[in-house]
Amino acid sequence: xxxxxxxQTNDYMQPEEDWDRDLLLDPxxxxxxxxxxxxxxxxxLRKAGTQIENIExxxxxxxxxMLLLEVISGERLAKPERGKMRVHKISNVNKALDFIAxxxxxLVSIGAEEIVDGNVKMTLGxxxxxxxxxxxxDISVEETSAKEGLLLWCQRKTAPYKNVNIQNFHISWKDGLxxxxxxxxxRPELIDYGKLRKDDPLTNLNTAFDVAEKYLDIPKMLDAEDxxxxxxxxxxxxxxxxxxxxxxxxxxxKAETAANRICKVLAVNQENEQLMEDYEKLAxxxxxxxxxxIPWLENRAPExxxxxxxxxxxxxRDYRRLHKPPKVQEKCQxxxxxxxxxxxxxxxxxxxxxxxxxxxxxxxxxxxGCLEQAEKGYEEWLLNEIRRLERLDHLAEKFRQKASIHEAxxxxxxxxxxxxxxxxxTLSEIKALLKKHEAFESDxxxxxxxxxxIAAIAQExxxxxxxxxPSVNARxxxxxxxxxxxxxxxxxxxxxxxxxxKLLETIDQLYLEYAKRAAPFxxxxxxxxxxxxxxxxxxxIEEIQVRQLVPRRDQALTEEHARQQHNERxxxxxxxxxxxxxxxxxxxxxxxxxxSIEMHGTLEDQLSHLRQYEKSIVNYKPKIDQLECxxxxxQEALIFDNKHTNYTMEHIRVGWEQLLTTIARTINExxxxxxxxxxxxxxxxxxxxxxxxxxxxxxxxxGIMDTDDFRACLISMGYNMGEAEFARIMSIVDPxxxxxxxxxxxxxxxxxxxxxxxxxxxxxxxxxxxxxDKNYITVDELRRELPPDQAEYCIARMAPYNGPDGxxxxxxxxxxxxxxxxESDL
Numbered sequence: 017x018x019x020x021x022x023x024q025t026n027d028y029m030q031p032e033e034d035w036d037r038d039l040l041l042d043p044x045x046x047x048x049x050x051x052x053x054x055x056x057x058x059x060x061l062r063k064a065g066t067q068i069e070n071i072e073x074x075x076x077x078x079x080x081x082m083l084l085l086e087v088i089s090g091e092r093l094a095k096p097e098r099g100k101m102r103v104h105k106i107s108n109v110n111k112a113l114d115f116i117a118x119x120x121x122x123l124v125s126i127g128a129e130e131i132v133d134g135n136v137k138m139t140l141g142x143x144x145x146x147x148x149x150x151x152x153x154d155i156s157v158e159e160t161s162a163k164e165g166l167l168l169w170c171q172r173k174t175a176p177y178k179n180v181n182i183q184n185f186h187i188s189w190k191d192g193l194x195x196x197x198x199x200x201x202x203r204p205e206l207i208d209y210g211k212l213r214k215d216d217p218l219t220n221l222n223t224a225f226d227v228a229e230k231y232l233d234i235p236k237m238l239d240a241e242d243x244x245x246x247x248x249x250x251x252x253x254x255x256x257x258x259x260x261x262x263x264x265x266x267x268x269x270k271a272e273t274a275a276n277r278i279c280k281v282l283a284v285n286q287e288n289e290q291l292m293e294d295y296e297k298l299a300x301x302x303x304x305x306x307x308x309x310i311p312w313l314e315n316r317a318p319e320x321x322x323x324x325x326x327x328x329x330x331x332x333r334d335y336r337r338l339h340k341p342p343k344v345q346e347k348c349q350x351x352x353x354x355x356x357x358x359x360x361x362x363x364x365x366x367x368x369x370x371x372x373x374x375x376x377x378x379x380x381x382x383x384x385g386c387l388e389q390a391e392k393g394y395e396e397w398l399l400n401e402i403r404r405l406e407r408l409d410h411l412a413e414k415f416r417q418k419a420s421i422h423e424a425x426x427x428x429x430x431x432x433x434x435x436x437x438x439x440x441x442t443l444s445e446i447k448a449l450l451k452k453h454e455a456f457e458s459d460x461x462x463x464x465x466x467x468x469x470i471a472a473i474a475q476e477x478x479x480x481x482x483x484x485x486p487s488v489n490a491r492x493x494x495x496x497x498x499x500x501x502x503x504x505x506x507x508x509x510x511x512x513x514x515x516x517x518k519l520l521e522t523i524d525q526l527y528l529e530y531a532k533r534a535a536p537f538x539x540x541x542x543x544x545x546x547x548x549x550x551x552x553x554x555x556x557i558e559e560i561q562v563r564q565l566v567p568r569r570d571q572a573l574t575e576e577h578a579r580q581q582h583n584e585r586x587x588x589x590x591x592x593x594x595x596x597x598x599x600x601x602x603x604x605x606x607x608x609x610x611x612s613i614e615m616h617g618t619l620e621d622q623l624s625h626l627r628q629y630e631k632s633i634v635n636y637k638p639k640i641d642q643l644e645c646x647x648x649x650x651q652e653a654l655i656f657d658n659k660h661t662n663y664t665m666e667h668i669r670v671g672w673e674q675l676l677t678t679i680a681r682t683i684n685e686x687x688x689x690x691x692x693x694x695x696x697x698x699x700x701x702x703x704x705x706x707x708x709x710x711x712x713x714x715x716x717x718x719g720i721m722d723t724d725d726f727r728a729c730l731i732s733m734g735y736n737m738g739e740a741e742f743a744r745i746m747s748i749v750d751p752x753x754x755x756x757x758x759x760x761x762x763x764x765x766x767x768x769x770x771x772x773x774x775x776x777x778x779x780x781x782x783x784x785x786x787x788x789d790k791n792y793i794t795v796d797e798l799r800r801e802l803p804p805d806q807a808e809y810c811i812a813r814m815a816p817y818n819g820p821d822g823x824x825x826x827x828x829x830x831x832x833x834x835x836x837x838x839e840s841d842l
Contacts, residue, residue, distance in 0.1 A: 049140050056143075059234070093115050119150075147252075147259070151263065168260060172727075186248045195225070199228065212623050278802065291356070304342065329402065329651060359764075395666065401658060412484070418469060453513055456753075470493055591660030601671040605675055608629060619689055630680075633675060685758070696767045713728055744764070780834075792826035812825035
């Protein structure tokens with residue numbers, strides 16, 4: 017009788033005589049083996065897109081047998097013969113048997129001819145040998161292997177379950193609870209184990225077989241009725257089926273491990289991509305705000321009124337107090353996010369982040385510099401404009417006052433000069449009119465100075481671009497024209513009076529005698545008229561006006577004195593606070609600098625100290641706000657100088673913003689140093705050595721090394737390099753090309769040993785596990801194995817697979833894996 021043996025030292029194979037006796041004593045076992053072995057073969061052959069229907073017939077030409085071995089081993093066999101003749105079939109089967117033998121299995125009594133002839137017993141024996149070698153032999157549990165290892169695995173997994181006692185691979189499985197317990201232990205959501213009954217083996221077995229087929233991708237290899245109806249189920253069939261559970265759950269463990277690795281890598285990438293998106297948006301928003309703000313600051317179009325200019329000053333105060341400070345924080349946060357992102361990318365073996373064009377940190381800094389340049393002259397221009405408008409208002413009021421006084425004086429003068437009262441006057445009246453006219457001419461000459469003052473004020477208002485210059489010029493021109501006319505009329509009247517006087521003197525000679533007699537009376541009359549006219553016109557009116565103006569002037573001086581006293585109090589109040597706040601800010605800046613470069617305690621100690629400083633700085637903010645309020649009062653009072661302090665509000669604002677930015681950056685630097693230290697396993701002693709070296713070559717004690725400092729540091733460490741090599745190193749430590757080396761970049765360079773990070777190859781291997789060893793992965797597999805968001809992340813980014821073994825909808829996980837690490841574009 018033909019029989020087979022594997023002749024291996026381990027005792028998981030039964031002796032040959034057992035095989036014969038098994039088949040002879042219980043033909044039901046053959047039925048169980050045929051079903052189980054067929055299903056087992058098909059579970060692998062389906063990966064190659066084929067299957068078998070009849071185990072002794074479908075392996076006869078050796079083609080599917082060779083294919084089965086290729087699938088389960090992952091190796092290529094010799095090229096098969098494609099002929100239909102018996103010799104071709106025997107050749108193929110021999111190639112398969114030779115491959116089995118090459119794996120350490122020595123086959124006895126199984127020949128190619130028996131397989132080609134369709135010998136059921138030999139075919140089942142050969143398949144069992146394959147199952148033993150490729151599905152059971154490599155099982156290892158707690159230093160036991162193969163059959164014993166599989167049995168121990170079953171015992172360990174089912175130990176917590178009542179009514180389950182696995183001692184073998186036959187009767188221990190008859191009630192079906194063992195199969196159900198294995199499934200429930202690994203996938204408790206698939207079976208309600210508490211409802212199962214030991215006395216209902218058919219239900220238990222069918223439940224386990226159906227669930228395994230539907231949810232675990234384990235084909236139904238046994239019939240519940242055959243197992244229940246057999247006193248001792250076939251051990252080989254049970255072992256084969258149970259080994260599928262082991263590999264499914266072992267594979268699930270591998271898949272879970274692979275999925276966890278992929279999830280971890282994807283989580284890092286997703287977090288980094290979110291940080292990149294956040295950076296891009298924050299940078300875009302900040303640049304847009306700067307773009308909108310600069311034209312406003314560069315606009316030097318003056319307003320016409322003090323009120324409008326003071327509103328501009330109020331808007332600028334709001335900008336400096338309310339609108340700009342959050343943008344200063346955004347800019348600082350942008351730099352912090354950028355540095356943190358670059359640190360995380362370095363530590364996770366990813367390439368450095370390059371922002372889109374125009375959004376580099378250097379671009380932000382350049383735009384910010386333009387903003388501050390525009391801002392720098394804006395407040396000074398506002399204050400100068402307010403000074404100019406204040407002077408203009410004063411000059412305009414002065415012009416109006418002088419013009420009004422002049423216009424009041426000239427009122428009626430033209431009419432008076434046009435009078436022809438001299439035509440009916442006597443000689444004495446003419447002489448009186450001449451004296452009166454001479455007095456008027458003297459008064460007119462005295463007013464010439466006022467007219468010149470009015471013209472000079474109008475000229476100054478024009479030169480200072482007074483908004484209402486046209487009306488001023490028109491009024492001034494009217495005054496000047498009227499003044500010229502008064503001069504002409506005055507000259508004309510004098511000439512008329514003098515002609516009349518000469519005429520009357522001639523007539524008077526004729527009446528001389530009469531005049532001598534009438535002289536005393538005439539003299540008295542003329543004197544009385546002159547006295548009355550002089551007292552009323554000149555002396556009384558001027559005295560009344562002077563007495564009214566003196567008390568008004570005293571009141572104006574008193575009010576101005578009180579205003580100046582109030583302004584001095586405001587100066588002193590602002591100066592007292594500014595002289596405290598300014599030095600406090602400077603001291604805090606120096607203390608933060610010392611903490612960041614000194615080596616007292618651990619990085620955590622430094623971080624703790626810095627957070628305490630940050631808290632004290634935040635708590636100081638109300639003092640800054642109070643100073644802003646005092647500064648507003650000073651500006652509203654139009655105070656432009658303060659001898660009580662050298663600090664301006666802008667000095668304080670800039671210092672405060674720098675302090676907030678410095679503490680935030682310094683905290684971020686220490687946090688990144690902690691990230692680097694932990695990721696690379698740097699000890700505190702090493703960190704202290706790095707800091708000591710850095711501080712030694714940081715000659716300016718600014719917390720950064722310039723290129724010359726860094727070059728000297730490298731030379732001291734024994735680097736012998738030319739310009740090209742130094743440029744290469746600088747591109748590593750200074751990727752933003754700022755011309756400086758931070759301590760963070762220095763420790764990165766000094767600890768060049770990479771951290772224990774995942775690689776593209778490891779991620780690729782993990783995807784291969786999830787894909788069932790295929791070179792591609794499907795959408796369904798991704799959605800089954802990964803969390804929804806990460807599955808969709810992969811689906812959206814994986815390119816279609818173009819390999820010859822692909823199927824519709826296949827995705828290329830290999831190029832995706834390399835792209836995760838920046839080796840190609842996603």
